Amino acid sequence: MIAILKYNAGNVTSVENAINKLGYSTVITDDNSILESADKVIFPGVGEAGSAMRHLKEKGLDEVIKALKQPVLGICLGMQLMCTYSEEGDTLGLGIFETQVKQFPPKDLVPHTGWNNFTSMKSKLFENIQARNDFYFVHSYYAEICKETIAVTDxxxxxSAALxxxxxxxxxxxxxxxxxVGIQLLKNFLKL
Amino acid sequence: MLKKRIIPCLDIQNNRTVKGINFENIRDAGDPIELAQRYVEEGADELVFLDITATLEKRKTLTKLVNRIAAEINIPFTVGGGINSLEDAKAIIGSGADKISINSSAILRPDLISEIANTFGNQCVVLAIDAKFVDNEWMVFRSGGRIATELKAVDWAKIGTELGAGEILLTSMNNDGTKNGFACDITGRVSEAVSVPVIASGGAGSKAHFAEVFTKTKATGALAASVFHFGEIPIPELKQFLETQNIPIRL
Known part of the structure; x- marks a missing residue:
């Protein structure tokens, strides 16, 4: 069973559809015991960091996520909330990754919207994925590069494209x- | 490197894909889901669905369709057409759309842009602008191009992004359906004036037209309908061509 974290952030339907198509069953939940016993947990997210973090705290989900022992995949805002701090909403994050989330300087178009590739350090997450492969990004804030960075996009x-x-x-x-290529990455995560 | 986006647009009426010329003379172009799946396989970078159905039952039928699209499509897609309130936007996003495109409703009540942006983030709000060159000026039209407004396209694009639109979808009514190429002048001016991505729309007739709009303007996406629906420009061929023109593109 793959648990998809339910919180007040947007669109989890597409994550659920993608996982189901790969033959795994899913549950969208904010129940502690279901999250703890799931084979994998996905922490999705489209939304605003400040309000999302407040919601996690109100439900006590911040402590639950940090204590998870099985493979966890944060996506987009989910990833940003796993860092120590976000400039969006001046918000403290979960502090799993020792890096900060900052707003892009307005030197080029923001949000960074569209398909981009990354250079990666070796990770099981990127098996059968090449450096020329493009993934879909849409974000106005970014995580700084740190020792936990496993992929870099310019x-x-x-x-940090991945941590x-x-x-x-x-x-x-x-x-x-x-x-x-996105399906391949999800496949890699689900096999961990 | 960030790639330029090729975006097929599906105009939907009563659950069918349709296509008009200069916003009129509508003809049938097939089942939207089948067409969308074909585009994903061919390498489309995003899809836009514009619902032009005008019935009271509209929201219900549209959310059903969006649900089906979301179940079948694993690239980003935008839904527009008759989204008049935050409640409408919530229903569409809740059914699985990644972005909402608003046009007339934003002109009539610009705060709608902020309301959706504050709820779902700027990246969820695409401001669609239908522009027509009238008396030496690119003016904004609303209600499917039928009603003129007092707004100049460049000014409206700036206002819209200040209110929270994360993207501009700019259609030239003069060029739409003509296959004579995109309106590079106004696309260039709008894309210089705002700091969010601009999608050029209206007038695509050849592969060279796509190369032209990407080299002459800062547009990061180009949208077309009939040249894709009726197989005149196969997307893989278009993308191969753009790569030979040194335009960054996802293959």
Whole structure:
């Protein structure tokens, strides 16, 4: 069973559809015991960091997520909330990844919208994925590069396209919206 | 490197894809889901669905269709047409759309842009602008191009992005359906004036037209309908061509 975290952030339907198509059953939940016993947990997210974090705290989900032992995948805002701090809403995050989330300087178009590739360090998450493969990004804030960075994309400046620490994985891009290569990445995560 | 986006647009009427010329003379172009799936396989970077159905039952039928699209499509898609309130936007996003496109409703009540942006983020709000060159000026039209407004296209694009639109979908009514190429002048001016991505729309007739709009303007996406629906420009061929023109493109 793959648990998809339910909180006040947007569109989880597409994540659910993508996982179901790969033959896994899913549950969208904010129930502690279901999250703890799931094989994998996906922490999706489109939305605003400040209000999303407040919602997680109200439900006590911040502590639950940090204590998870199985593989966890944060996507987009989910990834940003797993960092120590976000400039969006001046918000403290979960602090799983030791890096900060900042707003893109207005040197080029923001949001960073569209398909972009990344250079990656070796990770099981990227098996059968090449450096020329493009993934779908849409974001105005980015996570700074840190020791947990496993993929770097350059837009306005180099930033963390993916992060990993212990059982926690995260991508700034949306694998569920990235056609075949995105499906491959989700497959890789589900096999962990 | 960020790639330029090729975006097929599906005009939907009563659950069928349709296409008009200069906003009129509508003809049938097939089942939207089948067409959308074909575009995903061919390498389309995003899809836009514009619902032009005008019935009271509209929202219900549209959310059903959006649900079906979301279940079948694993690239981003935008839904527009008759979204008049935050409640409408919530229903569409809740059914699985990634972005909402608003046009007339934003002209009539600009605060709608902020309301949707504050709820779902700027990246969810696409401001669609239908522009027509009248008396030496690109003016904004609303209600499917039928009603003139006092707004100049460049000014409205600036106002819209200040209110929270994360993207501009700019259609030239003069060029739409003509296959004579995109309106590079107004696309260039709008894309210089705002700091959000601009999608050029209206007039695509050849592969060279796409190369032209990407090299002459800062547009990061180009949208077309009939040249894709009726197979005149196969997307894989278009993308191969753009790559030979040194335009960054996803293959």
């Amino acid at each position: 837009y306005i400046l180099p930033f 990993k620490k212990d059982n926690f994985y995260a991508t700034q891009f949306h694998p569920e919206k990235s056609a075949d």
